[in-house]
Amino acid sequence: MRYELTLDAFILRLKSKQLTDKRTGQNVQYEVNDAAQAAFAIFFMQSGSFLAWQRHLQQAKGKSNAGTVFKMERIPTDTHIRNLLDPVSPSEFSDEYRFLLGQLAESGYLSQWHVLDRRLAFSLDGVYYFSSKKISCAKCQRHEHEHGTVYLHSAITPVVVAPEQPHVLPYVPEFIIPQDGQEKQDCEMNAAKRWVQQEADVLRQHRAFLLGDDLYSRQPLCEMVVSSGGDFIFVAHRDSHPALYTVVDAVAHLGRIATFSHRHWNGRYGETWTYRFLNDVPLCAGDDALVVNWCDLQITHEETGEVLYRNEWVTSLLLEEGNLPEVVACGRARWKSENENNNVLKNHGYQIDHNFGHGQEHLSTTLLTLNLLAFLLHTIVQVADQIYQQVRRALGARRTFFNDVEALLRYLIFSDWRSILKFMFDQLELEPD
Numbered sequence: 411m412r413y414e415l416t417l418d419a420f421i422l423r424l425k426s427k428q429l430t431d432k433r434t435g436q437n438v439q440y441e442v443n444d445a446a447q448a449a450f451a452i453f454f455m456q457s458g459s460f461l462a463w464q465r466h467l468q469q470a471k472g473k474s475n476a477g478t479v480f481k482m483e484r485i486p487t488d489t490h491i492r493n494l495l496d497p498v499s500p501s502e503f504s505d506e507y508r509f510l511l512g513q514l515a516e517s518g519y520l521s522q523w524h525v526l527d528r529r530l531a532f533s534l535d536g537v538y539y540f541s542s543k544k545i546s547c548a549k550c551q552r553h554e555h556e557h558g559t560v561y562l563h564s565a566i567t568p569v570v571v572a573p574e575q576p577h578v579l580p581y582v583p584e585f586i587i588p589q590d591g592q593e594k595q596d597c598e599m600n601a602a603k604r605w606v607q608q609e610a611d612v613l614r615q616h617r618a619f620l621l622g623d624d625l626y627s628r629q630p631l632c633e634m635v636v637s638s639g640g641d642f643i644f645v646a647h648r649d650s651h652p653a654l655y656t657v658v659d660a661v662a663h664l665g666r667i668a669t670f671s672h673r674h675w676n677g678r679y680g681e682t683w684t685y686r687f688l689n690d691v692p693l694c695a696g697d698d699a700l701v702v703n704w705c706d707l708q709i710t711h712e713e714t715g716e717v718l719y720r721n722e723w724v725t726s727l728l729l730e731e732g733n734l735p736e737v738v739a740c741g742r743a744r745w746k747s748e749n750e751n752n753n754v755l756k757n758h759g760y761q762i763d764h765n766f767g768h769g770q771e772h773l774s775t776t777l778l779t780l781n782l783l784a785f786l787l788h789t790i791v792q793v794a795d796q797i798y799q800q801v802r803r804a805l806g807a808r809r810t811f812f813n814d815v816e817a818l819l820r821y822l823i824f825s826d827w828r829s830i831l832k833f834m835f836d837q838l839e840l841e842p843d
């Protein structure tokens with residue numbers, strides 16, 4: 411039977427997972443799954459008090475939405491969630507991202523993210539998701555400040571982006587692990603390499619290319635991306651690539667860099683977009699330097715000549731006038747991962763520390779993984795669930811929608827997500843599109 415891209419179907423998948431349970435004795439597997447479903451529910455509902463209200467309902471009515479909608483056998487306490495999820499590795503959830511991406515492809519929804527002739531762009535970015543002055547572990551990064559040491563965890567949180575698509579699709583994160591004697595940048599680079607190796611099949615399948623900032627445009631990673639069957643468009647600044655710019659500047663001096671301009675009207679004044687590109691340049695110094703293709707974009711105010719934007723990239727894609735605007739648009743789409751992804755994690759991910767914390771083994775990483783899965787499910791219902799789209803449109807702000815759902819679930823018991831949406835749809839007196 412075909413898998414339905416709905417929250418209800420996903421919760422059933424989560425419930426049927428075999429998760430690590432280090433306890434011995436009685437058959438208590440469901441409790442670990444309850445903990446995973448409970449954490450997921452909090453992230454999906456964007457509410458730290460969701461479970462507390464469901465406990466009230468359970469006491470008053472003998473059942474709750476934690477059981478009916480989120481399929482928990484029993485509502486775990488915060489302490490239970492912490493203790494039960496700590497031994498569960500985040501990699502136990504990696505296949506869920508791959509599965510959902512596959513389903514998005516099969517159902518046709520993924521075409522909304524297709525760029526450059528049906529390819530997918532994965533934007534890589536490092537983000538902090540845990541910080542504390544008191545709690546730490548062997549995998550924490552240490553930052554010395556004048557007021558003492560701060561312990562941090564960070565990860566690369568890849569997202570599928572497309573220039574014209576407002577939503578991003580979070581994908582399997584890779585955790586940045588500090589190593590003795592290594593700079594933070596090297597640790598992030600190593601995490602990126604592990605991710606590329608681990609996701610090589612998916613990268614090939616979707617003819618993917620990777621987007622990243624200047625940190626990523628280094629030969630070892632670029633080579634690994636290409637040998638894994640992918641491509642890259644990475645920012646490459648002058649100060650970190652002197653050899654590359656020696657060649658670019660020399661060719662520019664001879665007037666041999668392909669250059670063309672477009673005029674854009676931004677609604678208030680005209681802009682001049684000037685593109686330049688040069689294929690077959692060495693990424694760095696040395697005989698074994700990787701040969702890449704370089705481009706830049708400068709946007710100026712048509713009348714004043716003021717520079718409004720400028721950036722430069724290297725890519726493994728062969729550049730020509732026909733594909734350059736789209737390549738550059740993809741390179742620029744990277745900001746989406748910074749804005750959307752990191753915002754969600756910073757503002758909403760903030761709850762992670764406060765609700766559950768760090769754990770001894772995997773807790774903070776597993777919670778990040780579940781939080782990103784909830785974020786992915788938000789995007790999935792946004793594109794695949796027509797009733798959700800209509801209700802959201804009627805209510806305006808996203809926050810209003812989640813506040814309403816939370817309030818409804820505080821007083822009423824629904825059998826599943828579908829019936830919550832149906833209730834809202836009917837009460838708002840909406841008509842099917």
Ligand SMILES: [Zn+2]
Pocket residue numbers: 545546547548549550551561562563768
């Ligand atoms: Zn730690």
